[in-house]
Amino acid sequence: MELQAVLMAAGGGSRMTDLTYNTPKPMLPVGNKPLMWYPLNLLERVGFEEVIVITTREVHKMMSTDPKTKLDIKMKLDVVCIQEDGDMGTADALRHIHQKVKTDILVVSCDLITDVALHEVVDLFRAHNATVAMLMSKAHEFTETVPGQKGKKKTAEQRDFVGVDQSGKRLLFMANEADLEDGLIVRRSIIRKHPRMHIKTGLVDAHLYCLKKAVVDFLAENKSISSIRGELVPFLVRKQFSKMTSGQKRMDDTETVDQKNDGLTNDDLFFPSRDEALLQLAQERSCWNDHRGDMSEAYHGGKLRCYVHIMDQGLCYRVNTLSAYIEANRMVSHMWFCHRSAHFVVHPLLMLHFVFHPQMGSDSMIGAGCHVADKTSIKRSTIGISTTVKEKVKVTNSIIMHGVTIEEGCNIQGSVICSNAVIGRGADLKYCLVGNGQRIEPEGDTYSNTKKSILLEVSVTFGLV
Amino acid sequence: MQIEGKELTKEEKQRLRKEKKQQKKGKEKKDASLPQVSVAETAAPASQLKAERRARQEAERTSKQSKKGDTGQPATTSKPKIPPNELQPGTQNTWSDHPHHMLYLIKQWLSPEIFFFQIPRRLDYGYKVSLFSHLLQYSRKAPLTQQLSIPSAVIHPAIVRLGLQYSQGIVAGSNARSIALLHAFKQVISDYTTPSNEELSRDLVNKLKPYISFLNQCRPLSASMGNAIKYIKKEISNIPSQFKEDDAKKKLLNCIECFIEEKIVLAAKAIAKSSIEKINDGDVILVYGCSSLVNHILCEAFEKGRKFRVIVVDSRPRLEGREALRRLVQKGISCTYVLISAVSYILPEVSKVFLGAHALLANGYVMSRVGTSQIALVAKAFNVPVLVCCETYKFCERVQTDSFVSNELDDPDDLIVTRKGETQLKDWQQVPRLGLLNLVYDVTPPDFVDLVITDLGMIPCTSVPVVLRVKNVDLL
Numbered sequence: 001m002e003l004q005a006v007l008m009a010a011g012g013g014s015r016m017t018d019l020t021y022n023t024p025k026p027m028l029p030v031g032n033k034p035l036m037w038y039p040l041n042l043l044e045r046v047g048f049e050e051v052i053v054i055t056t057r058e059v060h061k062m063m064s065t066d067p068k069t070k071l072d073i074k075m076k077l078d079v080v081c082i083q084e085d086g087d088m089g090t091a092d093a094l095r096h097i098h099q100k101v102k103t104d105i106l107v108v109s110c111d112l113i114t115d116v117a118l119h120e121v122v123d124l125f126r127a128h129n130a131t132v133a134m135l136m137s138k139a140h141e142f143t144e145t146v147p148g149q150k151g152k153k154k155t156a157e158q159r160d161f162v163g164v165d166q167s168g169k170r171l172l173f174m175a176n177e178a179d180l181e182d183g184l185i186v187r188r189s190i191i192r193k194h195p196r197m198h199i200k201t202g203l204v205d206a207h208l209y210c211l212k213k214a215v216v217d218f219l220a221e222n223k224s225i226s227s228i229r230g231e232l233v234p235f236l237v238r239k240q241f242s243k244m245t246s247g248q249k250r251m252d253d254t255e256t257v258d259q260k261n262d263g264l265t266n267d268d269l270f271f272p273s274r275d276e277a278l279l280q281l282a283q284e285r286s287c288w289n290d291h292r293g294d295m296s297e298a299y300h301g302g303k304l305r306c307y308v309h310i311m312d313q314g315l316c317y318r319v320n321t322l323s324a325y326i327e328a329n330r331m332v333s334h335m336w337f338c339h340r341s342a343h344f345v346v347h348p349l350l351m352l353h354f355v356f357h358p359q360m361g362s363d364s365m366i367g368a369g370c371h372v373a374d375k376t377s378i379k380r381s382t383i384g385i386s387t388t389v390k391e392k393v394k395v396t397n398s399i400i401m402h403g404v405t406i407e408e409g410c411n412i413q414g415s416v417i418c419s420n421a422v423i424g425r426g427a428d429l430k431y432c433l434v435g436n437g438q439r440i441e442p443e444g445d446t447y448s449n450t451k452k453s454i455l456l457e458v459s460v461t462f463g464l465v
Numbered sequence: 466m467q468i469e470g471k472e473l474t475k476e477e478k479q480r481l482r483k484e485k486k487q488q489k490k491g492k493e494k495k496d497a498s499l500p501q502v503s504v505a506e507t508a509a510p511a512s513q514l515k516a517e518r519r520a521r522q523e524a525e526r527t528s529k530q531s532k533k534g535d536t537g538q539p540a541t542t543s544k545p546k547i548p549p550n551e552l553q554p555g556t557q558n559t560w561s562d563h564p565h566h567m568l569y570l571i572k573q574w575l576s577p578e579i580f581f582f583q584i585p586r587r588l589d590y591g592y593k594v595s596l597f598s599h600l601l602q603y604s605r606k607a608p609l610t611q612q613l614s615i616p617s618a619v620i621h622p623a624i625v626r627l628g629l630q631y632s633q634g635i636v637a638g639s640n641a642r643s644i645a646l647l648h649a650f651k652q653v654i655s656d657y658t659t660p661s662n663e664e665l666s667r668d669l670v671n672k673l674k675p676y677i678s679f680l681n682q683c684r685p686l687s688a689s690m691g692n693a694i695k696y697i698k699k700e701i702s703n704i705p706s707q708f709k710e711d712d713a714k715k716k717l718l719n720c721i722e723c724f725i726e727e728k729i730v731l732a733a734k735a736i737a738k739s740s741i742e743k744i745n746d747g748d749v750i751l752v753y754g755c756s757s758l759v760n761h762i763l764c765e766a767f768e769k770g771r772k773f774r775v776i777v778v779d780s781r782p783r784l785e786g787r788e789a790l791r792r793l794v795q796k797g798i799s800c801t802y803v804l805i806s807a808v809s810y811i812l813p814e815v816s817k818v819f820l821g822a823h824a825l826l827a828n829g830y831v832m833s834r835v836g837t838s839q840i841a842l843v844a845k846a847f848n849v850p851v852l853v854c855c856e857t858y859k860f861c862e863r864v865q866t867d868s869f870v871s872n873e874l875d876d877p878d879d880l881i882v883t884r885k886g887e888t889q890l891k892d893w894q895q896v897p898r899l900g901l902l903n904l905v906y907d908v909t910p911p912d913f914v915d916l917v918i919t920d921l922g923m924i925p926c927t928s929v930p931v932v933l934r935v936k937n938v939d940l941l
Contacts, residue, residue, distance in 0.1 A: 001614060001620035047614020106615075119610045125621075126610075127629040278648040278725070286641035287755035287788045288634055295795050 001103050005048045007057035008090050009036055009110035010082055016322045022436040024059050026110040029384055029401050031332035032367040035319055038113040046118045050076045052100060056084045089226030098220040107283045109207035113328050114316040115335055124307040125210040128433045133307045134234050135206040137316035142323040163199045171306040172197055174237045184227055189241045193300045205229060206316050240304050242313060327400050329382050335367050525693060584678045585612035591877050594900040602874040608632055614775040623652040628683035630838050639823050640729055640757045641857060645691045647721050654717050665713050666704045685873050688824030688861040696724055709716045732856040733758055734918035739918050748773040748816045754834045755785035756821020758854045764796050776815060780805040780836045805836050812847045822855040827933055829911035829926040835904045841913035850915045859896045860933055868907040879902035880915040902922055
């Protein structure tokens, strides 16, 4: 077996608590499918047959019981439940399943929605015998107005600095702005080996990693690393250029010169594959080099290599903020037009009572079991399963989750309405976020341009504003 | 009847595939069937049509047979589950009566690999120059792995990795490719388990067949690789049946290591020893491209203390000479670097030409990197001796007198170069009747080669068939 897939679905969704306080993040509906479905579908399409899913007990229960969040995945899912206390990082989770890992692994995050050709990432991993291969994508500006935000908010997001070599494939440098105190420090060893380095900041990390088995073994022994993205990958990228200590030369304990805070040698991470000598022989005889201009052999003789595939076209979203969630809902309907297989935009079990046709734009998605009355207008929206939309309702640019009732004459624009909410008759909602099970009074008028109008579990019913 | 058969095959195939899958899962506990299905489904439509056509042919054949009466059924590979007698009683069995049985039997008679699993084919890319239109031309941007499932279960991961490395050029050069191939085969053999009711000597060879065709799709096999494969297949078939699996595997791994040690490593040492006699102090040696053997010889000679300098001749688009230059300069040899267009200017200085070979053909022709024959020709015109260094395992029984009949076409996009931000050939595909030709090999006639240095000694070019004959006698 070549690769084992691991899906990390235990994240809390800490950056969009408005949506996730009730529904766990992997189960949030995007385009009427739970968020988890997208990475699982990607893995299934590519040919995986088994996935190890690391998730919480709550999500596991929802996966198996709740019909609304049914995953129609044909693969075998090996669910590993971990505690929800939130202290377990992604690397800790990998340590937890260390026994199950028998080969190299492909780690995917549950909030990744992408249509990348996965073979591009895996080919880098295979061809160069890399230690880690990851996926990144050029970030797109989110253009939709997010409910509950004053205009176009620019969060003080910490920038990621990613340095790649001339070919754009080899990962030389990775640091987050938060870790850099004075400025960007690039070690001389990197510059000496790769005099031309491109540093990019506008990239979105897709949290899709191919890791060698040796890395998982290494994690099992080094309990100090708790996050893959935050600690492990930057560590591996740094380790590419640290001095190799050859075991024979320095048998004594004066190895502290090279290992400042790591306490590890490069050789620990590099577990020689079978017949290493033969591979070396083949490499020596081959007239290929990955760089030119200096006297060193291919890969500068380094055994630890990190590669990255940067997508510039195609979809790649990480749904971990509200704006990303809304954007993903929009884009998902586009994805399904590209796919020949299945997905009805308007579900066949939709019951339409109509005398006049309800107007539905072709970029809307309506779930199963919905009742949509006539004289409604639904544009660029996603409507979940078992919702009821009465007459004369205008829904534009919104996301309506499952089990919602929208009484007649409502006007909903640019909003997110969570499950089981009830929108009273004649309500007018613009750019709002309505939490789970809330009721909006009839004739309610809600604007969010000037103030936050987010309704939570324990809030008051909303009257006229 | 034909149309009927076609319709039925398409519908029934799905169901029967599922049945077969379940059988296989129960029998062998392998996951081979599911990815087989997915590969078959994602394979080019041509392969599906081929399978259907074959199924139709078999069906017609069996219906003819059933009409004649039942004599022993030709059970080719696996055992038929349903006794064919079921088909017989009295009435005429046509497609419409027993479509299920027909297809089921067909699947029993044809070996599963032929019916289900087809190695996906790479698609041809770009306009091909008419003289070479019989050769295949691929683009590096469309790797074969696109059409395979990612955790490759049908093809061993070591082979997939090797195929990728071949097609991307990470492993290039005749010796390197052979060593990498044998290394991958070692992994395959170590991971191999004999299925029940099968013999290792026969089954392992069958297992290797799809891998070899996969590698061939990634990059056409070289003569050295072909000889290595022949050797392995012979060794596998010669395993006596009473050997236990572990012993057999150990023996095979040992054979592979011996092959590499004898035919490649030791041969290189022997050739270096012979060649050093030919290198005198004060020599100016011309080499072309990057031949691992020639580099080895020069480094050895330098270590032994010979004083010489080297002229490295290079050519586009591969520019392999840069790598040769790096290796020689790293050793301390003083080198000059020119492009092949300057070879006639530099030849008056040269005292010897050392060339590497990809293969030596049975009529004495030398098959090597494109440009070699040109250098040999110019050297002949200047009366400079040309010495070709080649191990005996690269000797090939093919006969070729020109470079057209059998060659390899590389990615045509490699010829496109960007200078000062401008790429003139960017839209070469839009220009009608413009073809980019990126040849890889050419053949040098034996008149231009003065000596061939092999591990058997220094022989003239025309003695190659003698060596081949002697080798074949040994093998028998």
